[in-house]
Amino acid sequence: MYIPTFDDVAQAHERIKPYIHRTPVLTSRYFDDLTGAQLFFKCENFQKAGAFKARGASNAVFGLADALAAKGVATHSSGNHGLSLSYAGGRRGIPVTVVMPRTAPEAKKAAVRGYGGRVVECEPSTTSREAVFAEVVAESGADFVHPYNDARVIAGQATCSKEMVEDIGDLDAVIAPIGGGGMISGSCLTLSEILPKTKIYAAEPLNADDACRSFKAGHIIADDAPETVADGLKVPLKELTWHFVSNHVTDVLLATEDEIIEAMYLTWQRMKIVIEPSSAVPLATILKNRKLFEGKRVGVILTGGNVDLKKLPWM
């Protein structure tokens, strides 16, 4: 298992700069008053393809040697990673295949195709997904880009915290949502190198608290299909992300579904930005752990803004 280093992050940043946005960091007087902290919101909802995943996907795609790249890349993800890989592959002009359950929303399939990706459908089971995916790779020779358990992907996600620190300087804490742990791992990788005293918090839905239980147990616990409005955060940790979580995370904080929806609603209402439910989990945990953050400079990563505007969780 290769553990990416900060050199990989610096290289990733140079490599992906032409293909990603240097997203802005927004502040909010309202939320500072409400929390007693000084919050810096890193807006990856404004990122290409609508989420931070464009960073890792672009690093994987543009890091491939030409001969390998020509065979294309593939992944199984009906969420932001599939979309981002399609975006990055489209920018490089190589084939991208995304294996998705045939039951996934048509809008998500259309979005992948909109960026030039090819959707291959499987049955909605792990067995079918793995079989179909193996077939795709065997046929095409495509390079598998895992959504998070991949050193190139983590090095790419790590450029997010790097930009934030470059733009706003020292931070007492950084908080990001945790699903498979790609963004948190990237944040650990960057911050342990350039701001080693900064505390790193992972924010997780109570309904999908496998990372929290893993953190407490000292080994990976994976749940089967948890249900949460924060649909980007249902997947379990894997070896590489567990390495970073177990070594660098200060704590994993939890929020209920209602708290997540309320934080999401408040963010839309007061900051006038569209974020997806997963992005609201950190603010939800800050609001219920006021003492932990009061008086502190806190970086909050808003991970994405891909949401079905016709089906909002507070309706």
Added chain:
Amino acid sequence: MYIPTFDDVAQAHERIKPYIHRTPVLTSRYFDDLTGAQLFFKCENFQKAGAFKARGASNAVFGLADALAAKGVATHSSGNHGLSLSYAGGRRGIPVTVVMPRTAPEAKKAAVRGYGGRVVECEPSTTSREAVFAEVVAESGADFVHPYNDARVIAGQATCSKEMVEDIGDLDAVIAPIGGGGMISGSCLTLSEILPKTKIYAAEPLNADDACRSFKAGHIIADDAPETVADGLKVPLKELTWHFVSNHVTDVLLATEDEIIEAMYLTWQRMKIVIEPSSAVPLATILKNRKLFEGKRVGVILTGGNVDLKKLPWM
């Protein structure tokens, strides 16, 4: 009738700087591809109190001599101007009275009170509003700050285009929504001075096309209570705004309700920002008048982001 000058704008800008945001200008590859133009979105939805109206209100409030200011300010507006005047008055620590129909949504009354403003209710008729408002002014000696037919307010709104030009340079055209004409007048005031070749377009709902008909007729036409989703744009032009519209506007472009809602939806979906229906009218007219804007650098003023998130027009 005093016509504000660019000197007034420069003074207004200095005066209000501590109380307003210098809002960002965003771009969108998606909308550039869709329109063939280069669009620069000036994001007044991120402005204090959620709309550009904070500029004019702050200029009026902070321009008052102490003795006058002590008596407070008053207006009749159930929309963004009432909110913004409450915000500005609150920052200066003077009384603000907003006369609103008792039938106005409770959320709007609560928002005014949230900024420290006092709500005085009237019946939902012009007669009652004027009678109640006259009483408020007679009792308190408060200074009347009209939502748009006021030189101080127009000079304040004019700082929006000033910032945009300072930040992004030359523009072939600027487009903004038109209701009473405060923002358009401010844009005319600034641009006719600093970028006199720039074309100025006003964008209006077809359902409330009084400014368009006025523009064509050569005199003010006022409609009685038009119905449109763009609820900030129902009010008619007045002498001062008519002066600017009739002298400096290139054309008034119209959009249907469906076109406005579609442009609003697309803006939320692709730019991940919350804008109110009125703010979407310019983009709606650009999309249907492609040839007018193709190949041009166009400033698009997104006027505000105050919207009921529980009642979206596409639901």
